[in-house]
Structures are given as C-alpha cells and as structure tokens.
Amino acid sequence: MDALEPSAPTEPPPSTVSTSRRRFLAGAGLGGAAVVVSGGLLWRRVDPASSPSSTAALPGPVEALGIAPADTILVVVQLSGGNDALNMLVPGDGRYLDARPTLGVPEAQRLALAGTTAYAAHPALAPLVSWWDQGRLGAVAGAGFADQSRSHFDALDTWWSAGDGRGDAAGWLGRWLDLTVDHDPDNPLRAIALGSGSPALAGTRSSHTVVTSIDSFALDERTGLTASALAGVRAAMSEPGAADPPLLAAARRSIPATLAAVDRLSAVSASGGEVPDAADTPGGSITTLLDTAADILALDLGTRIVQVSVSGFDTHAAQAIVHPQLLDDLAGGLDRFLGAMADQGKADRVLVITVSEFGRRVAENGAGTDHGKASTLLVAGASVVGGQVHGEVDLAALEDGDVPIAVDTRSVYANALDFLGGGADEVLGAPYDRLGILA
C-alpha cells in the first residue's frame, strides 16, 4: 500500500464551512440554476448553529457594469494559518526587537529594500529583493478588517467574503466571476484553485476548478476500462433531472465539469492517473504550486484567476525553524513565477497578491507567536507601484498587543478587481480607496 503515504502538510484538501456558524458560502455552488460545482473551503466549520444563508442577489448583465473582457490574470497566494508579517517585512522600530528577544530578525541579517528605511526584509526573501528594487514588488502593511477575529476560521471567513461572512453565498472572487460569467460562460478553467479549494472563488452562478495535485489530475484507464467506454452513461447521468434536489443536481454537474477540466489540462497533467508516492516531496509547497500555475497559464486556456493555497503558517512554536523555511519557499516560488511570466510574455498581464488571515501577536510567546491582527500583503507585477510600502505597521499604537489595522484589505481587493477589468464597487459593495497601489 505504497500510495498510502501521508501527503505533504502543506497540501490541505478542499474543505468547507457548510456547517459553519456563519454559514458563509454554505450554499456555494448550489444556489443558482446555471451553477456548475464550486470548489470548497479551506478551513471548516465551526459551529453548525447559524442562521440560514441567503443567496446573494444575482448581478445585472455584465455590459451594464462596463466591465470589458480582458486577458489580465490575478494570482492570489493564500498563506493559511496566519503569516507572521513582522518577521517577513521587518519594521525598523526598536520596539520590534524588544518584543521579539529570541525570534526577532537581528538588524545585521535584514535585507535593505530600496525606497524605505522604515522596513527591511527577512533574509529568506533575498530572491525577491531585485524585483522590489525594480519596482515590480511592493507591500501593503497593516492590512486587515476592522473587528477582525483572532480565530482562524472567523478571520478566514472575513478575508474570503470581504465582508462579515454572514449570509454571503459567494466569495469576493466568486462574486466577480458571477458578474463576468457571460464573458466566457463554458470555461471551467476561468478560475483555478491549486493546492486546495478556496471559498474566495466560490460563486453562485460561476464555476471554478480545484486541482489539489496536478500529478493525479488525470483519468485512470489502467484497468482497460476507458473513459470513452463510460462517456455515454456518464453523460446521461449528468443530465439534470426535473426532480433533483440541489445537492443531487450539484453532484451530477460535478461529473461533466470534472471531465472537461481534466481534458483541457491534460497537457500538463498527463500521468495516467498514477498518484505519486507523496513520501518526502513537498507537493503542496508554494514553489511547486506556482510552477504548476505557470505551466497552466502557458496553455492560454482563458484563465483569469488562479488561487494558490498553502498552510503551515500557524507558527505557535518552533517558529525560528519553520517560518524561515516558509518564507524561503514563498520567495523562491514567487521569483520563479514572475520570471516565468516574463518568459511567457505575460509580465504586463499578471498581478500577484499574497493574503493571510491575520498577522501574529507582536510579543513572542517564547518559541513562537500567537494569533494577532493586521497582516502584510505582498503585491507583485508590472502594474504595481512597487519598491515601496503602502500602509504601515505602527508599533507605538498596539491594540491588545496586536498591530492595528491601517489599511482595509478591500482596498487591495479593489485594486485587484480593477486589474481584472472592473466591478470592484459591485463586488465589494462600496468604493474603497485604491491607495495608489497600482499605477
């Protein structure tokens, strides 16, 4: 039973909060008649109490909103668990080292960043310094939502929904996909979640594809029973039934949606369905997943959004060992990805943002850091006003030991939606200051 090797810790399966207290996205993928199956949520639950979820109002026609078809690509890198922002983009403020006597990055090890003396980079970010200095990489410090929770699950709901999570039937990217579904209605690869499903992508009338591991994303025909021999009966079973309850309808739709996605991705996945022994390979590392993203984007399949999700950032303990490895993976993967986009001639068409549900407590707990509040996002791409820190980390004004929120995350989201072609106000429900993050 060689295949029964524990998968890499950084490759969580899709999951859902369908029994969540908030019911955020509880009906995701089940709400509208045109829905194909949406992928799942990364963190589950917590408490199945909850009021019934409402289905978001269906948006108006895309033309009326002035969102033109485009070929730009948004890549969201989710660092689940709560990335320690302070040890990534290190503040020069002396209060930082006071609070981090053992885990603080010593001044001598920090990497200087052009355009700022207030912050420096963790040494593991070395591959990214040249991107910063070229103005193609920037940071948004002190980002988050007012009243953000220190609970992973509550905070993730907030970041995914771009709201309070209550009653939302779609994630922030899912709402944009819903708005623009008519641009490319039958393309399951318009949005792709890699590594695990992401509720941010869940829509009420749009679909997306979840690929946990590209190596196993193929039909297994080794028994001699072929997909073509089964195509007829599977197609027949996928036909909507008049009396189908919603879950059965969704289960039916998952079959043709899956077969279509497998077919279109066969150029990068063709492994005959053999699942590799996951022994020591970090299959879900950021670098691996961003490599896969680059391979998929090279196929020019009309993909507009890629979300890459990795976990492991919940560094309550052993942070001195674990966090530099994670940053090393992030920096190396991002460097390779940005290089690949340049090689593919897509440098101008791609925007990358990193997100994480919260930053960590300013004061270390000894061997690690506990849950905190404000997060720091990296933003990369040719259109980014890079080489600078937007927002701030104010260590003089801590709230309950946490970095206060200086930038509403929705300002970053608004920039990202502008980059995709528009619709930010409709998706986010209000206009948010763009803060000059994109040129």
Place this chain on the structure above:
Amino acid sequence: MEEREKVAWLHRRLGFGVMPGLLDEHESLGAAAVLDLLVDPDGHAQPVAPDPWAGVDLAGADAEPEALRTARRAAITAWVTAMVTTPRPTHEWLRWFWHGHLVSSLDVVKYPSALVRQLRLYADLGWGDTPTLVRAMSVDAAMLRYLDGVSNTRDAVNENFGRELLELFTLGVGAFDEVDVRAGATALTGWTIDRTTFEVRFAERAHDDTPQRYLGVDGVHDLDTVVAAIAVQPAHARFLTRVLAAEILGDGVDPAVIAARSAEFAASGLDVRTLVRGLAADGLDGAGSTKVLAPVPWAVGLARASGLEVDAPLLGVVGRTLIASGQLPMLPPNVGGWPAGGAWLSTSTTLARLNFATWLGAKIPLDGPLGALAVAGDVDAMADALGHPEGWSATTRAALANTTGPPAALLAAAFGAPDLMLA
C-alpha cells in the same frame, strides 16, 4: 421510509454503509433494534471488533525516517482495513468522528504510535461523558504535540490549545472571549511528554497555578478545574449537539430537535451514547436531510459493499483515492478537521471518485453477487446492494438501464453515480 430504507440509512449515517447480505439480516430485526445494537454492541452480543493496530509495527521515537514512513503507511492502512471489515461499524464511525473533531494530524505529530494512542483513547472514551473525554484528550501526547501543549509553560504561555479547546472542541465561537483563552492556557501550563516514550508528565515547576477567572468561574487553576468550568457551560451541550446533528442528520436540522436533544444530553451527564442514539432516532423519524458523502465513508462504503477481499491491491487503490480526493485518515488539513459539505463535490474529489469507480468496476467478479446483478442488468437490485434500497434517482436509473456497455462498465458507472456521492 420503509423499514429496509431506515436500516440502510442507519448504516450510512452511523457507519460505513452495508456489506453483502447485511440489509436482509437487519431488515428482519427492524430499524429500532438495529439502532440499539449499533450504538450498544456490548449489550447486544455483537462480535468484538479487534483493535485495528494489533500487531502493527508503529515504530518508536527513535525510528529512522524510512521506518517511520513505513509505520505511517501501516497505521493508516490498518485503520482503513478496520473501517471496511469491522463487525462494529458504529464503533469505528465514532472514532472517525472524534478524529475529525478533536483533531490531531500526523504531519505535526509525526509518530504514528502517538496518534494511534489518541485514536484508541477516542474509541475507549468516545461513548462516555464528554468531560472525561475532554480531560484525557487535553493531556494526550499527540494533542500536546499537535497544539503545542508541550511548549506551554508558566514563563511562555502558548495559546494554541487553549483557544481551539474552546472554539473548535467544546464551546464554539462566541461562547468565550480572549481573556478566557489566556486564562485557560495559563491553567494548562506544565504538561509535557517524554520524547522517547510519549509518556505524559506534569511538571510542577512549569505550571502557573494562579487562580484565574475562566468562563465566568473563579478559581480555575489546573486541568481539572478547566474541564469542570467547560462542562457547566450551557454552550457545551448545545455545541456538541449541533456538531453531531450535522454529522448524523445533515444541515438544516430543526432547532427544536437540537434543543430537545441538547437538553437530554445535558441531563444525561453529557453522555455521548445518549446523544448519538437520540439524534439517530430523530433521523429515523425524518429529521435528517441529504448530505454529501466525504471521500473516506464513500470509498470505504464501496469497498464494504463490493464484497471484494480486502487485500493489498484494493487497499492500495483506496489509499490513492483518498490522497487524490483530499481526505487521508490521520492527516486532517488543519485543526478544523475536514469539510462536511459541498466541497467534496470539487473537481479533484470527483475525479478521484470516478477513477476509483472505474477501477472497482473492472475488479468485480461477474460470477459474484454484485457482478451477477450487473450481468443481468438489474440496476434496481444494484442500488439496493450498494446501500440504497430506495433506488436510483430517475435520471441515473434511466442512464444505467440504457447503458449498452459490458457489465464492468455498468458497474463502474453505478459506482461513480452522483446518487452515491450523497448519503
């Protein structure tokens, strides 16, 4: 529901589906009697279930990495084997439930011997009162490693376990505040484990015994007072009732059902057997709703129903299926455990299901009971044999009945049917 459908429902919701011949036998007993023997096998002279890991080499703390990998495979395989073959399916089902609720994962714990000890604990104490279970879980070696209890000392309070104990394990969000998180973590300082034997020790010097106000209770200062303070919270009984109701009955359970069972659960001294039995009885009375079947119960259920010998090839394919689908036992993705819903209809999971269905379809002997039904084209009897005596949905039935392929293709199509992705 007809009696046969009720019995099948019990096996889908409190177990891992049916085995050949089981529905006939249990239909004659009646659903009420079947519920009794499922939740109380000792009281009904049911065959004893062997420990899944008896005789399995789980390796120790000094094992080389390769030996540890082998042991991890062996531990997971042994558990999957037990799920497929167990004569006490509800016993194994409840262990699986607690594993997904009081979560620890091999990716952090690393040592299968430690995680198996936790899983044995969940089976041993999982049917009893929750304070006893919560107390034991809190100082279980795997949990102390997974949520950093070993790093939680008076000089360096680590909130990881203290937070999830309340938010995920016992009360739910909203029933506590940040002060409680800190106070609970402080009262739980000092527990550590021997790094070679995984024996748990309490280190007095690392413990902060200062009395705390915790969840509205004064004087909380150690493990016993933490557990006692949790147990008296009305939110505790309600929370676990909601979690188990979602598991057994699905989403959207009538709040009146929750309220009644929660009150009964609290009055029983927080007895899990009482709660499981009550919720399942509600399900037989029609309180349940359709739910998406997660990959583990789906694949295990097909393996059970197939009647195939549980050999290395079958276990190998089940293992690959579970990896590709995103639900490998002992490796939950995070402290929140696995999903419980529509996420299991994602592309990757559906693909893994279709691949397993195809493999299984080709492996079923055509002279066996299930194969014979396919040869005869008796699609209704196939649904029954797969644990759905109520039959297929109209669309699925028509598709299967009209298929012109060989029996293996009919079997593969049936195994991959959308109807079976639901419970």
